Amino acid sequence: MKKIKSLAALGAASLFVANPTWAAGTWAEARSDAMGGTGVASGSYGSGALINPALLAKAQEEDSFTVILPSVGAQITDKDNLQDQIDDISDKVDNYEDVIDSLTLQQIITNPTGSLNLLQGAAGDLAGELEDLRGKTAQAKAGAGISVSIPNNVLSLAFVTKAYAHGRVSSSIDQQDIDYLRGIENSDTVATGVAIDAATNGSDAITRNLNSTASGRAAIVSDYGVAMAKQFDLGGVPVSVGITPKLQKTWLYNYTTSIYTYNSDDWNSSRYRNDDTGFNVDAGFAADFGENWTVGLSGQNLISRDIDTKDIRITNGRTGETKSYKDTYQISPLVTAGAAWHNDLITLSADGDLTETKGFKSEEDSQFVGVGAEVRPLSWFAVRAGYRADVKGNDSNVFTGGVGFAPFNRVHIDLMGLYGEDETWGAGAQLSMTF
Template sequence: MKKFSGSQIRFCRVALLNALICVPFTTLAASNYFDARNDAMGGTGVASSNWGTAALANPALMTKAPVESHVDIILPSAGVQISDKDKMVDKIDDVVDTVDRYQDVINSLPTTSFTTRPTLASLAELQRLNAQVRVAAGDMADKLRDLRNNKSQGKAGAALAVTVPNETLPFAFVAKGYGTVSLSTDVNQGDIDYLQQIADGKRIPVRGDEDRLTSSATGLAAIVADYGIAMAHQFDVAGHPVSVGVTPKIQQSWLFNYKAAVYTYDKDDVTNNQYRKDDTGFNVDAGIATDVGENWTLGLSAQNLIARDIETKEVNGFKDTYQIRPLVTGGVSWHTDRLTTAFDVDMTPTKGFKTEGDSQYAGVGAEYRLFDWLQLRGGYRADMKSNDKNVVTGGFGLSPFNNSVHLDLAGSAGEDKTWGAMAKIGFTF
């Protein structure tokens, strides 16, 4: 079996960086992977994943491969979900533009104050400039008011997997990554008061006064990439088949902490290397699954069994800690030749940056195989801690050429202008 090349195992990081930079800034699924089939079914998969994607959700399910199967390749699976209720990214861009206009007007003022007899311009010119300054200051004050308590978040993920089934020890080479970005503001009421005083004509600005403005914006980003080998085996427990899977993995993380004045903030700088801190460690995923009768499957997965705390760089007096914690999820699936239903629930919370709230998800979904080559899917996922948006999910799968090629597409939509898109291409030989 050919192993991943150096360029292939870097795919997840490159794809995530591009996604996080190119889209506007809610966290996505409870899992740390993206699979269009599972995501279309409400983010389920612990008991309902196909054997070819089992290494991503529950490695124990790799033992369910048909006898005639030889290898399954995911190349790749990827997705993104965004929530920007207040259009915060656009607002910050507008503030920066407004600041530029304000500074242009301030810089055009004479070096003396308005109370001094003008020497470089006529009184009419000073009055015109004064009016422009008041308008620009009022515009800035309004935009800062609109930015208060705003927050935007996004998440992206990508995965590659090569699964080789056999009766004794099915295994898979896995490379997967997930990234999160959050953007928040700290608007100083003193800035608003100062600008409003200028707009109302109660304060006379002079050059350099704009430097007193202290409102800031903070961008936090985390990218975690896992490179591992998943293995599974089916045991006979008191005459009942029970499958167990484990995925030891190398875990790399890149954390970004960017804090700057809101007036000079550039979202593209969030992933600048000067704000980055790297870390490499070891972790492990595990899972268990068993069939009950002909139509029921029970599953339990545990991702990142080794807890890790990773600190960001300190930037402008601020730093945060990214928390990697065990995520235990239980699932049940009922299935026939045409219909699969699934229900998953997290038994532990999903954590991230320490300054942000935890989430704990429950999802329900179904897949109906309309034809051998067409599958229709739908579901719903909710955050039981109410820190993330609840979403409706849906999608479809195409598997032509005797199911040797798989194309899965999914989307999600929820409150507060939350949307997501996922895609997966796979091959079975």
């Protein structure tokens, strides 16, 4: 779980090092994230390169060169408290191995009761942890973005770099591990045989009978593109269209190993990591109806790409069978529609995904809807709130909120936070400047 959190942070931090939205889409933008993850119609022209490239063309005469440097966000769901569970099972494994390694034939003969009590207690503790850990998962998401937007009456441009990361840790508990450990705990005869075997042949005689695994999957996708947008007048209706061709690089992590030797430091090993580079494109549309209504449509990653993780093979010490662990990360079109009502004081927004949000094939798809509001009581201060839900019920529903500060209308600081079911929480921040 620690490494999942590190990978989530890496998805944001990687924009600032030699390598490489976290909410409902593939972007992080603190204002929109605070408003329930909406922004397809309600986003500003400066954030258009991250959310909907068509918004780039909606700059007003007073708007100027805008830089977002950066926007970052992260979200963690750990309803089963898996982080502490893994720490606990590591302690139990260490204790179990220490007991096994300390056994000697002389000790078993001279103090059989004491030796068996230690072994049976350690085996029972470890079996209890395995039972409690069975079926539990934890996941994290993160995103970051940098953009430089240049409004123009002929063709608005923006240079954009963004990254989003998604990670998940799960366990696969072998029932025979639990049965084996409970057998030691509950039978003096079995415990004596195991103790003699361990004292004679070493702890490998025990651990080869334990075959539960832990799997960590993570993906980091980074985009490098140039957004272009143009506004047209169609029957008196201002209509904007935009497109972002981009280079896309993906890093995949498939850390699958015995749960008894799980080490978060091994996540980044080349044995479990591979990468892929390709081309993709985002596109968008926005239209203004009267002074107060805007509707929008965005399409992210319009070119589908399926990328396989590395194939990790683990041999079952009990049966000698080798099992393959492999997954496929799906980059697929995500189309979102949005509408917004706005005046000088308030903005109300609603977005809904028309397609599913995909990830690893081993995971369930999601489809998000969100609503949000922004109130601007002062020219330099804004308060925001919203709600986002997964209509498929596979991701956590969350409440969002945040504030924005814009001293002198030159420097913009936006902060957001979220909290939802299944112990889900997150935060984000954004710094932007206009010149």
